[in-house]
Amino acid sequence: MKLQKAPQAAPELVHLEALLGKASVTPLDAGCQPYLAERLEELGFIVERLPCQGVDNLIARRPGVPSLAFAGHTDVVPAGQHWQVPPFQLSELGGYLYGRGIADMKGGIAAFLVAVERALATGHELPGLMLLLTSDEEGEAEFGSRVMAQHLKTQGLLPPWVLVGEPTARSHSGDTLRVGRRGAVSGTLRLSGRAGHVAYLPPTANLLHRALALGQQLAALEWDSGAPDFPGTVLHVTGLEHGDWLDNVTPSSATLRFNLRYSHKTSKDAIDQRIRALVPGDLDFQLDWDRPCEPYFSLFGEAQPNFLTRVERAVFKGLGQFPVLSTAGGASDGRFFSALGCEVIELGLPNASIHQANERVEKGEYLRLIDIYQALLESL
Ligand SMILES: [Zn+2]
The missing domain is CATH 3.30.70.360 (Alpha-Beta Plaits)
Known part of the structure; x- marks a missing residue:
């Protein structure tokens, strides 16, 4: 099979390429957060680093009353054997994007960052928007999102809504939203x-x-x-x-x-x-x-459009159909935010290849996720 490196010029792939190139095997961040911090500061975010017991955590927020937070992790599981492409590098092959963590969940982070750039470029100020990133989700999750959630609570900066960029989809980005976990x-x-x-x-x-x-x-x-x-x-x-x-x-x-x-x-x-x-x-x-x-289950506010309605509409815009709601699957960092009263929705890429060799996502689904995130940001 002929390997073709992703073209560096494609603007929607620049952040993805940078993140996949860093071997951030849990609980290492390997420079992902410094890269994101620099980009977010350029965009006008206030960035705070919150390292804890060898875990890297990053809180980036726009001025204003906290509104929506995007939560995610920069760590990945080890590459393992049997890859047909180098695992810690973005590769494009037969319409698919490859790399350890592309689905779980560097693809979600990169897609959100591109969506933020686009929304800002079209004049949306995104007041109170936050990104909450940790390098300790795949491991014990002891010193990551839990610590950030507590820190935000102490500061009076807990957002009402948290969007977790975990890969929740079956076939197409946005086809399934996770609104709770056992x-x-x-x-x-x-x-x-x-x-x-x-x-x-x-x-x-x-x-x-x-x-x-x-x-x-x-x-x-x-x-x-x-x-x-x-x-x-x-x-x-x-x-x-x-x-x-x-x-x-x-x-x-x-x-x-x-x-x-x-x-x-x-x-x-x-x-x-x-x-x-x-x-x-x-x-x-x-x-x-x-x-x-701990389990979590989001109950959404009555006032319309509430968080769930907004996310459903954004999915409809990007996918042409409404998502299925699910509570299946293993544990997620969403529980730490839900425990403090945030409404939590998980929305991300298809998850068929996560934690496996040759982790990959269709390029079209990655681009679709950018569109969905952008539609949500512009509805705020
Ligand atoms: Zn994950």
């Missing part, structure tokens, strides 16, 4: 007791029998069923361990592991209480939680 958390329930000889111990005192019974009770728990646009809570038992095995000895410990995906109708504390209440009083146990991720 929360996730992993639980470990450790039971401890005494080992026994099978010839003497009654089966009801066997710790493994009790763990099996508890596992079944966990699996049978009934949770909320969510809402029309939001899936309900589910629990899956994912592991059962019991230390060394001997054919005539019952174990002295047993560990149950499980994972929950939960809706905005419940909380991690409520889940914790429910599971503690399930364990019989005579059992010694310890319950721990890992990798918690």
Whole structure:
């Protein structure tokens, strides 16, 4: 296959080429934010850097009361093997743009920046517009958007609306908007007791029998069923361990592991209480939680046009059809803004190739996303 480097002159590809050329494997930024900061300052944004524990964060805002914020991440997952083009470089091949992070989500950032340039060039001042960028989304997400959201809250600068540029589309940019995500958390329930000889111990005192019974009770728990646009809570038992095995000895410990995906109708504390209440009083146990991720679900203001209506209209303008609303998918940084009261919508490029070798996006879909973002900016 013949490789053709993207033409440098195409103005809508300049920022994309600059960002894809930097190997910003999480949590590294590798110079993406300094590049964006310089460009945004030239456009009249006030830029603030907010580094935290090795993570780069950038807040750029236009003067005025906070209105809309675009949130995104400059970090990417490692390139891995089996690329047919160099991963950290923009390549154009057969109508597609290639590069690690083009869909998730340097393409979204570059498209938004081009849309801002165009909107400003057509006389829109975009008061209070912000860009919130972090280099810690693909990793632990501990010192990125969470820190920026808290910082903005302290300063009284939280925007009412946050547009997250994650790749949410199936086939065409804008065909799917994400307006919420389920929360996730992993639980470990450790039971401890005494080992026994099978010839003497009654089966009801066997710790493994009790763990099996508890596992079944966990699996049978009934949770909320969510809402029309939001899936309900589910629990899956994912592991059962019991230390060394001997054919005539019952174990002295047993560990149950499980994972929950939960809706905005419940909380991690409520889940914790429910599971503690399930364990019989005579059992010694310890319950721990890992990798918690809060759910979010945006409820949009009544006054029209509200945030959702504006985004839907912008999509219609760029795509010729209205988007589908979805709450599927894994965790997103949108949760940190939603938790503080912002309305959050995720809108970006098609996501078919994210985190894979040869990550790519049709050039036409990248250009479409610029049009959609521009239409939204000009409607503010
Ligand atoms: Zn992403």
